[in-house]
Amino acid sequence: MTEVGGAAGDQGPPSSPGDSRAVPPVVDVAIGVGLTTAGIVARSATNAYRLVQPFATLVLQPPGVPERYWPQRGVDQLADRGERARRQGMRQASALLDVLVPLVVDEILDRIDLTQIVIDRVKVMRIVDEVDIAGIVGHLDFDSIVESVPIDHILELVDINGIVARVNLNQVIARVDVNAIVSTVDIDAIVSRVDLGSIATQVIDEIDLPEIIWESSSGMASESVVGVRMQGRAADERINRIVDRVLRRRRDRKTSAPVDRSEQ
Amino acid sequence: MTDRYATVPAQARGFQGQRAGIVTRVAASVVDFLLVILAICLIYGGIALATFIVRPSSFHWPKNISWSVPVVYFVLLTAYLSFSWAGTGRTYGAALLGVRVVNYKGVTMRLPGAILRAVLCVVFPIGLLWVAVSSANRSVADLVFRTSVIYDWSPRTEVEPAGQTARALPGL
Numbered sequence: 396m397t398e399v400g401g402a403a404g405d406q407g408p409p410s411s412p413g414d415s416r417a418v419p420p421v422v423d424v425a426i427g428v429g430l431t432t433a434g435i436v437a438r439s440a441t442n443a444y445r446l447v448q449p450f451a452t453l454v455l456q457p458p459g460v461p462e463r464y465w466p467q468r469g470v471d472q473l474a475d476r477g478e479r480a481r482r483q484g485m486r487q488a489s490a491l492l493d494v495l496v497p498l499v500v501d502e503i504l505d506r507i508d509l510t511q512i513v514i515d516r517v518k519v520m521r522i523v524d525e526v527d528i529a530g531i532v533g534h535l536d537f538d539s540i541v542e543s544v545p546i547d548h549i550l551e552l553v554d555i556n557g558i559v560a561r562v563n564l565n566q567v568i569a570r571v572d573v574n575a576i577v578s579t580v581d582i583d584a585i586v587s588r589v590d591l592g593s594i595a596t597q598v599i600d601e602i603d604l605p606e607i608i609w610e611s612s613s614g615m616a617s618e619s620v621v622g623v624r625m626q627g628r629a630a631d632e633r634i635n636r637i638v639d640r641v642l643r644r645r646r647d648r649k650t651s652a653p654v655d656r657s658e659q
Numbered sequence: 660m661t662d663r664y665a666t667v668p669a670q671a672r673g674f675q676g677q678r679a680g681i682v683t684r685v686a687a688s689v690v691d692f693l694l695v696i697l698a699i700c701l702i703y704g705g706i707a708l709a710t711f712i713v714r715p716s717s718f719h720w721p722k723n724i725s726w727s728v729p730v731v732y733f734v735l736l737t738a739y740l741s742f743s744w745a746g747t748g749r750t751y752g753a754a755l756l757g758v759r760v761v762n763y764k765g766v767t768m769r770l771p772g773a774i775l776r777a778v779l780c781v782v783f784p785i786g787l788l789w790v791a792v793s794s795a796n797r798s799v800a801d802l803v804f805r806t807s808v809i810y811d812w813s814p815r816t817e818v819e820p821a822g823q824t825a826r827a828l829p830g831l
Contacts, residue, residue, distance in 0.1 A: 603669075621668060624683075624757040624812065628671070631680020631796075638791050649795045650677040652807035653765035 667812045678796035679758045679808050681788065688787060690752030695736045702731065733781055740777035745770040748811075757812040763805040776804045 455467040462468075635648060664675040703721070711718040743750040748759040748767040760776075762768045768776070779786070779800050786799025793802075801807060 620755065620757075621671070621812075623755070625671065627683035627686055627756055628674065628680070628810065630682035634681050634791055635796070642792070644794065646794070652676060652678050652761060652809045653763055654676065655761070655765040 664811075664813050666814060671810075671812055675810050675812060677810055679756075679790075679810050680796055681791040683756050683758055683810075684787060684790055684798070684808055687750065687752035687756040687758055688784070690755055691736075691740070691750045694751055695732065695739060698735060699728065699731055703728075736781050737774065737777045740780060741770065741773040744768050744776065745773035753808075757810060758808050759811040760806055760808050762807075765807075768804075768806065772804055772806075776800050776806060779803060 455470060456465050638644075639648070664672050667675055703724070707721060710721065740750060743753070744760045745768055747754075748761060753759060760768060760773075762772065783799065788798075789802070790796050790798045797807070
């Protein structure tokens with residue numbers, strides 16, 4: 396900042412940190428003189444008006460003179476004429492601004508980097524700090540937003556297979572705690588839904604359960620008894636063949652016995 | 660329907676229910692005969708032992724009882740066979756050899772028929788040998804009473820409703 400004289404510079408107000416332009420001291424002096432003069436003129440005019448007002452009323456509205464001859468009327472007519480001229484000028488000026496302003500603004504914007512200005516001048520984080528994001532989020536209707544999203548169309552555009560092919564499943568699996576997942580599974584509910592009866596029936600059909608029971612039973616069903624019976628059966632057959640041969644019997648023996656129909 | 664012979668070894672299921680041959684039946688009869696002989700020996704031995712205990716000083720082997728042996732044998736064997744046939748269809752010998760007595764309906768005999776068949780078998784045991792000659796593996800008793808002795812290795816003994824068994828074995 397350029398100082399105005401030595402003593403004046405020490406006592407003068409400090410310049411604002413953002414004022415980077417150098418202002419000549421004569422300008423500040425001129426502004427001070429102008430303001431002082433304007434104050435004097437304003438006070439003088441106010442006092443003069445107070446003094447002149449009674450006489451002006453008497454001149455403009457002289458008593459005893461018909462109203463249509465008052466000078467006041469001429470003043471009013473002049474005022475009306477001036478007002479009309481002012482209004483017409485305002486309209487013309489407005490029309491002219493409508494044409495000129497866009498052109499001027501475009502020319503200005505073409506010559507400045509507004510984005511860079513915002514970046515340099517605007518403290519975005521301060522603005523963000525002032526924003527009540529929680530309040531905004533609270534007012535949002537996420538359901539309607541989600542419903543308005545065309546999920547199907549988005550999914551059609553997504554290459555799921557390509558994404559999955561790029562995933563390292565082994566790494567993912569290594570991070571999965573299978574034991575924790577299993578501990579949350581309701582095994583009893585699953586088992587209750589399984590048809591154990593039909594499964595057991597299928598298993599029994601697949602294995603020769605009677606054979607197992609027979610082999611595991613004891614006493615009369617022991618292997619020695621089975622051996623004796625089988626030998627007896629074989630001896631029966633042998634004797635039958637011998638006798639049939641002696642008797643020259645050609646047909647087989649009818650050994651089928653009556654069957655208990657209640658068993659069928 | 661339950662398979663009666665489901666617990667029988669697979670190699671023996673094919674001939675279950677068919678009439679048994681001479682060897683099996685004779686073997687079963689021999690076992691039963693020996694059992695009755697053993698029972699008679701126990702009876703007379705028991706009598707002798709009782710006599711010895713009562714009069715040890717003057718003990719001597721019972722005399723003049725030879726006439727009673729055939730009677731006891733007849734009664735004991737007849738009762739044993741008839742109640743076994745009417746009860747389970749098997750004597751012990753039959754159970755050991757895996758055979759069972761059924762009537763013309765294929766079910767266990769009733770007690771009256773079983774008693775008559777037992778009497779005939781005891782009186783005329785030689786009739787069992789007709790099994791070897793018969794083209795249907797039937798003994799004389801089988802022909803007379805229309806019965807059959809079949810292979811039945813199943814552990815089940817009752818083949819008829821409980822009510823019928825109760826009628827056949829009153830008081831048991």
